Amino acid sequence: MTYMKVAISNLRRNPVRSVLTGLSLAVSAATLCVVLSLDRGYTRAVTEELVAKTGVHMYITKEGCPIEAASVIAQGGLSPLYVAEDMTHKVSAVPEVDVVLPFKLFAITTEDGSRTDIFMGITKEIEKIKPEWRYEKGGWFTSDTSVILGGEMARIENLGIGDKMYSEHFDREFVVAGILPRYYSQDDGTFFIPLKTAQELVDRQGKLSAIAIKLKDISTLDATRNQIRASMPPDYYVLGSKELGEGILEFFGSTRVVLYIMAGVAILISIFSIVNTMLMAVLERRREIAYLKCVGAGAGDLLHLISLETLVICITASAAGAITGSFISPIFGRIMRRYLIAFVPSGSISQPDFAIALVSFIICLVVGVACSLYPAFRASRIVPMEVLRNE
Amino acid sequence: MNDQTALKLEKATKFYHRGTETVHAVDNISLAIENGDYCTIVGPSGSGKTTLMNLMGCLDHPTSGKVWVNGKEIERADEKVLTRMRQTSIGFVFQQFFLIPTLTVLENVQLPSLFARKAATEHAKELLTLVGLANRLDHLPGQLSGGEMQRVAIARSLVNSPPIVLADEPTGNLDSRNAEMIMGLFDKLHESGMTIVVVTHNEHLAGKGGKTIAIEDGKITN
Numbered sequence: 001m002t003y004m005k006v007a008i009s010n011l012r013r014n015p016v017r018s019v020l021t022g023l024s025l026a027v028s029a030a031t032l033c034v035v036l037s038l039d040r041g042y043t044r045a046v047t048e049e050l051v052a053k054t055g056v057h058m059y060i061t062k063e064g065c066p067i068e069a070a071s072v073i074a075q076g077g078l079s080p081l082y083v084a085e086d087m088t089h090k091v092s093a094v095p096e097v098d099v100v101l102p103f104k105l106f107a108i109t110t111e112d113g114s115r116t117d118i119f120m121g122i123t124k125e126i127e128k129i130k131p132e133w134r135y136e137k138g139g140w141f142t143s144d145t146s147v148i149l150g151g152e153m154a155r156i157e158n159l160g161i162g163d164k165m166y167s168e169h170f171d172r173e174f175v176v177a178g179i180l181p182r183y184y185s186q187d188d189g190t191f192f193i194p195l196k197t198a199q200e201l202v203d204r205q206g207k208l209s210a211i212a213i214k215l216k217d218i219s220t221l222d223a224t225r226n227q228i229r230a231s232m233p234p235d236y237y238v239l240g241s242k243e244l245g246e247g248i249l250e251f252f253g254s255t256r257v258v259l260y261i262m263a264g265v266a267i268l269i270s271i272f273s274i275v276n277t278m279l280m281a282v283l284e285r286r287r288e289i290a291y292l293k294c295v296g297a298g299a300g301d302l303l304h305l306i307s308l309e310t311l312v313i314c315i316t317a318s319a320a321g322a323i324t325g326s327f328i329s330p331i332f333g334r335i336m337r338r339y340l341i342a343f344v345p346s347g348s349i350s351q352p353d354f355a356i357a358l359v360s361f362i363i364c365l366v367v368g369v370a371c372s373l374y375p376a377f378r379a380s381r382i383v384p385m386e387v388l389r390n391e
Numbered sequence: 392m393n394d395q396t397a398l399k400l401e402k403a404t405k406f407y408h409r410g411t412e413t414v415h416a417v418d419n420i421s422l423a424i425e426n427g428d429y430c431t432i433v434g435p436s437g438s439g440k441t442t443l444m445n446l447m448g449c450l451d452h453p454t455s456g457k458v459w460v461n462g463k464e465i466e467r468a469d470e471k472v473l474t475r476m477r478q479t480s481i482g483f484v485f486q487q488f489f490l491i492p493t494l495t496v497l498e499n500v501q502l503p504s505l506f507a508r509k510a511a512t513e514h515a516k517e518l519l520t521l522v523g524l525a526n527r528l529d530h531l532p533g534q535l536s537g538g539e540m541q542r543v544a545i546a547r548s549l550v551n552s553p554p555i556v557l558a559d560e561p562t563g564n565l566d567s568r569n570a571e572m573i574m575g576l577f578d579k580l581h582e583s584g585m586t587i588v589v590v591t592h593n594e595h596l597a598g599k600g601g602k603t604i605a606i607e608d609g610k611i612t613n
C-alpha cells in the first residue's frame with residue numbers, strides 16, 4: 001500500500017475526466033514545444049542561410065535597405081533607395097575582397113494580387129559567390145532576354161530550356177537559359193535575369209539594390225568592413241551578413257510574440273482546467289476524505305495524496321505533450337514556411353530537440369504542480385465532521 | 392480518574408446555532424464507558440446521538456465540558472494530537488461505508504495503516520477472515536453486497552488495532568439479516584476485549600449490548 005497506489009486508483013475512478021484534464025496540459029506542453037522549436041529553428045535557419053549558404057560576407061546597401069529588401073518582397077514593388085553601380089568598382093579595388101556581386105531585386109505583383117514574382121538581376125559573379133549554385137538544366141544567360149528559373153518556378157510554369165516565357169507586366173518575352181535545382185529557399189521562386197535587363201525593366205539604369213561581397217579571408221571581415229565604410233558616402237550601409245540576419249529576425253519578432261502569446265494562452269487554459277477539475281474531484285469526495293481523516297489521515301497525508309494525483313496527471317501529460325510537440329513541430333514548420341513572407345530560409349524552420357522538449361516538459365510540470373496546491377490544500381482542510389454531512 | 396475508563400465525558404455540552412435558535416444537541420452529559428464495555432446509545436432521531444458520538448470520537452469539540460479518551464484529556468485545538476488519537480485509539484464505522492471503489496477489498500482495509508505508517512497486509516487479511524470475507528480479498532467494493540461492504544468497513548476500522556470502536560447506525564443501510572450479522576460481529580469483537588459503542592435508533596438491536604444509554608433532546612434519560 002502506497003500513496004502512489006491510492007492516487008492512481010483515485011484517478012482511475014473517472015478516467016475520462018483524468019484524461020481530459022491531462023489533455024489540456026499536454027496541449028500546452030506540445031504548443032510550447034512547437035513554439036520553442038519554431039523560434040529557434042527560424043533564427044538558426046536564417047543565420048545559417050545568410051552566413052553559410054549565400055556565401056556572402058558583407059552587403060553594401062542604402063540606409064534602411066536590409067529591411068527594405070524584405071519589405072519589397074513582402075509587398076511587391078520597388079524601393080526608391082538604391083546603391084550607385086559605380087560603387088562596384090570601388091569595392092572590387094579593395095585587395096581583401098574576393099568576389100563582388102551587384103544585384104537588383106524587385107517584386108511584381110499581378111493586378112489581381114494573386115501572385116508575386118520576384119526578379120533578381122545578377123551578374124556571372126553569382127556562380128562564384130553562392131557555394132551551391134549549379135544548373136539542373138542549361139546554363140548561364142545567352143542573351144539580354146535570357147532567364148534562369150528557380151527550381152520551383154520551372155515546375156510551376158512547366159518550362160524547359162529554350163522555352164519562351166511571356167511577362168504580361170513588362171510585355172516582354174524571355175527565353176529560358178538555365179534551370180536551378182530546388183534549394184528549398186527563396187531562390188526556388190525567383191526569376192534570375194541579367195543585371196542590365198533588370199535595371200532597364202524598372203528604369204533604374206546604373207542603380208543597384210545592393211552589392212554582395214565575398215572576402216578572401218573571413219577573418220578580415222571587421223577590418224575590411226570599416227575600410228569600405230570609410231570609402232562610401234555617409235548614407236551607405238556596410239553590413240556583415242550576420243547583421244542582415246538580425247534585421248530579418250526583427251521582422252520575425254512580431255510573429256514570435258504571437259506564437260508565445262498562443263503558448264501562454266494554452267497554458268492559462270490548462271491552469272483553469274486543472275484547478276477546476278481537481279477542485280471538483282476533491283469537493284465531490286469530501287465525505288470520503290473526511291472519513292479518511294476519521295481513520296487517521298492528517299492534513300499532510302491529504303496534501304500528499306491529492307497533489308500526487310495531480311502530479312501523476314501532470315507528469316504523464318507534460319511528457320506526452322512535449323514528445324508529441326517535438327514530433328509535430330516540423331509540420332508546423334512547413335505550414336509556417338508557406339505563409340512566411342519576410343524571409344524564407346532553406347533550412348528547416350522547426351528545429352525541435354531534447355533540450356526544447358525538456359524545457360516544455362519542466363515548465364508545464366511546474367505549472368501543473370502549482371495548480372495542484374490549492375485543491376490539495378482544500379482537501380487537507382476538510383474536517384472529519386464532514387463525514388456526517390447530509391447531502 | 393480510572394485507568395479502566397475508555398471514554399469519559401464530564402458535563403459535556405454541544406450547542407448548535409440555527410438562525411436565532413440555539414439547539415442543545417448534547418446538553419450537559421456526563422458518562423463513563425469502561426474498557427471492554429459494550430455500550431448502545433439509543434434515542435429518537437434528532438436526539439443528539441451522533442453529536443454525542445462525535446464528542447467521544449474527537450471528531451468535534453464540546454461547546455463546554457471535558458472529554459477523555461483512554462484516560463487522556465482531549466484538549467481543544469491541537470489537530471495533530473487528534474489525528475494521532477484517531478489513528479491509534481478509535482475505529483469508526485458509519486452508516487455509509489466510504490470504501491474506495493477502485494481499491495480492492497484488501498487495499499481498502501489496509502488504507503488506514505498507510506496513514507499510521509505501518510505495514511499491515513497480514514493483519515488486514517486476518518481481519519477480513521474475522522469478518523468472513525477471506526475469499527474476497529481481490530474483489531472491488533462494487534462486487535459486494537451492502538452487508539459485505541459494511542463488514543469490509545468494520546475490518547478497515549480495526550486495522551490500526553484501536554481499543555475502541557464507535558459505530559453510528561452501522562446497520563442503517565442494511566436489511567435485518569445483514570444487520571444481525573453485523574451486530575454479531577460487534578459481539579465477537581466485544582468478546583475479544585474491545586470497547587464497543589454503537590449508536591442506533593433500532594430498539595431491537597439496542598437490548599443486546601451490555602449497557603444502554605438512552606438520550607432524548609440531548610439529555611440522558613435512563
Ligand SMILES: Nc1ncnc2c1ncn2[C@@H]1O[C@H](COP(=O)(O)OP(=O)(O)OP(=O)(O)O)[C@@H](O)[C@H]1O
Pocket residue numbers: 407408409414415416434435436437438439440441442443592
Ligand atoms: N451541524 C449542525 N448544525 C446545526 N444543527 C445541528 C448540526 N448537527 C446536528 N444538529 C442538530 O442537533 C440535533 C441532534 O442531531 P444529531 O445528528 O446528533 O441527532 P441523531 O440523534 O444522530 O439523529 P438521527 O437518529 O436522525 O441520526 C438535531 O436537532 C440536529 O438538527
Ligand SMILES: [Mg+2]
Pocket residue numbers: 440441442559
Ligand atoms: Mg445520527
